[in-house]
Amino acid sequence: TVRRKLHNTIQELKGNIRVFCRVRPLLGEELLGNNGEINHMNFPDEEHKILELERLAEVSLSESTLGGNRKGNGKYEFGFDRVFGPATTQFEVFDEISQLVQSALDGYNVCIFAYGQTGSGKTFTMEGPSVVDDENRGVISRGVLQIFSSTRDLVDKGWQYEFEGSFLEIYNETIRDLLGNQEGAKHEIKIANNDVTVTNLTTVQITSEDQITDLLKLASKNRAVG
Template sequence: MREESMRRKLHNTIQELKGNIRVFSRVRPLLGDELLGMDSDVPQHINFPDPDKKILELEKLAGITPNEVCESVASVRRGSNNKYEFQFDRVFPPSSTQTEVFHEISQLVQSALDGYNVCIFAYGQTGSGKTFTMEGRGTGDNRGMIPRSVEKIFATRDDLLSKGWIVSYLVSFLEIYNETIRDLLVQSRSQADSTKHDIKLVGPNTNEVFVTDLTTVEVQHQDAVQVLLKRALENRSVAETKCNERSSRSHSIFRMKITGSNSVTAESCVGLLNLVDLAGSERLKESGSQGQRLKETQNINKSLANLSNVIMALANKETHVPYRNSKLTHLLQNCLGGSSKMLMFVNVSPKEECFQETLNSLRFATQVNQCNIGQAQKKVK
């Protein structure tokens, strides 16, 4: 039993030495009609010069106007040495598989099992592959980070039981749509629309929050979680814009609370795993949003700006961190501060005409990567 306690301590010490905020960049492959008129299926303006896969180089090609987003470009001329280099904890080129990506985050999932708050989220412009990274597609090799994380958690259950642990898993899944919380685990969209949810403090002497009237399900095996994930996918808000024919119009947050106790060692812990698929940023002009789509885009961009403000306030160690300026940051405040471990995927579109949005995303990710929020704290009951 002492060996298990030592393993947990060493594992999380290593994770803290890596940094409690980490940033990975992932470039999706060119797909379908994007390949028309291309000499190669590899993006010509994005290079990966580092064999250690930590550097991404973005090159401005001649013939592309910065605001020429979501327009088809048949051919471009290579310009001068107008290059931008970015360094992250890990860079995934278009050829990277879901298995490779999960291998790099699996140790953070282990930290949630060990009693830490963990937040992994996908950020980037619309159509850059965030939902594929987090949710994936189907039940084969294209499974995303959410189903793979669930698989890992349940794969450890028998081992924990053999060492005297009693563990329970509580799952919830919600979306934040136009600054309104919707429960994705209800039976129908109409039911989700009719119930009002608020964010409340768990108690007077804590910053921990919960969502009122939110469906939480105690799950005993991973198949039960797969059923819930399918229901959530059916309930999530998506719509077509000029930039993406199936654009996520909300931030989705999958949460698993892991509670464990060991009568042999008298240990106990509570871990919280948050896996977040953020709605994609869009320029209003290029997205062609009108009416309800316009309102959605404005709320998406505003909440992403508030997320940026919170992270910068943490980085600057400001006395006031504006968590309450948006539902997203208010709900995630316990997973964005110094008591947690956080990883951000900055997802990148390979389309050359999306150069400016890509540059903006990578610059923001660089700011996040330079943050130091302090040492994560294990949560004990």
Template sequence: KLKLSLQEKKCSIEQKDRAISDLSMEIQLKLNEMIHIKTSLSGMSSAKTIIEAQLSAALSQITGKDQHITDINKELTDALTSIVDLKAKITTGEDLRKKLHNKVLELKGNIRVFCRVRPLLADEIVKNGDSDSILHLNILSENSIELLKGTANCDTSSMSGLKSRGNGAVEFTYDRVFGPKHTQADVFEEVSQLVQSALDGYNVCVFAYGQTGSGKTYTMEGVPDSLQDAGIIPRTVTHIFTEIERLKEHGWEYQIETSFLEIYNET
């Protein structure tokens, strides 16, 4: 019995030794796991510190940007206020310009007469001895011309009713005289002031009068598809729409209507 009891004790001790060994291994595993957790925790703590620093910097940037946005909004408000003031001044200035512009035209005369002398045509030059000089006419100034009677190679039948001033010359005065060398642009430069008055709301009428072949159609219409030789009508259309686009920026709106009338052989 004693031997059996010792054997049992020995088996019990061996079991406990194995249990202790298993527990020791488990403890070691737990210790290793704890060391790993501590290492991870230390890394996380460092990462947390870095993230907190980044967050603090981001918050500082946001605060700075908020202030910057506030400053920009203030500048924008000031700019919008300034734009409103400038638009009001532009509108006031445009109204004043209209009044002054049309006052100038009134001073020049509400009814004005221009005279345009066209150059000689090819057959007329031949009859004139191959000279393009107009022998029976002198342009004295921007406002007056002189017709001469009895000039060689000149048909004076149409001048029979004119009163001579003693030297065979008769002077006519106009608001503006355009000679043979004046261009379409020169003529429109004078007429454009009236076109501007129409845009300003005033009633304006421009018409050409003269005998057949005197250059009325050329003056009013010009040569098709030629910018240089464009007449008063196409230049007026261009001027009107250019001004409309410019005045759109100032809040002006225009409605355009057009009609065409040609009086021919009116009696």
């Protein structure tokens, strides 16, 4: 349809690969210093695409360290497709990527993932808090709600949709099926006809939002720890 073409042309113009940066607020003991403010980080542009890091204090390095002693302030700018500051809400994050969920419904391949060190806020962004409330729902939960809401409207217009899901992790260079119970099952990545599949991976028919929540809990329980 015309709507589908125009929508996904706009998404392509925004970039087939986009990198967002989210800065979480200070937590716990971090709030005790600097009056609870992040003084070394600035967001200088109104378009929210620049993150500026500033070295405020004198930094003394040992003579054996490359670069010797360094003094004075230094500013470093990093550009992203979008920067989310510490006050950004879960709604604002999802609003930026919700159009990609529509692209998935239109038949395009979409991948959204979070990357960062332990404690940086990946789980909160993607899943929300352990006790979910509407305000703090994560990207996954909001995406699922959007998918089922959109498809209900389309079903009323005569469309038919079927959903299925699977969960896997790659741990120590080994693919692990997080929904399966086949001990020793071998999983390989296969690429054919522009389609990527994983062999012997458990696939579950999805019929409701609550079912996905239960599958997420099961997958999390079966993840490797280490």
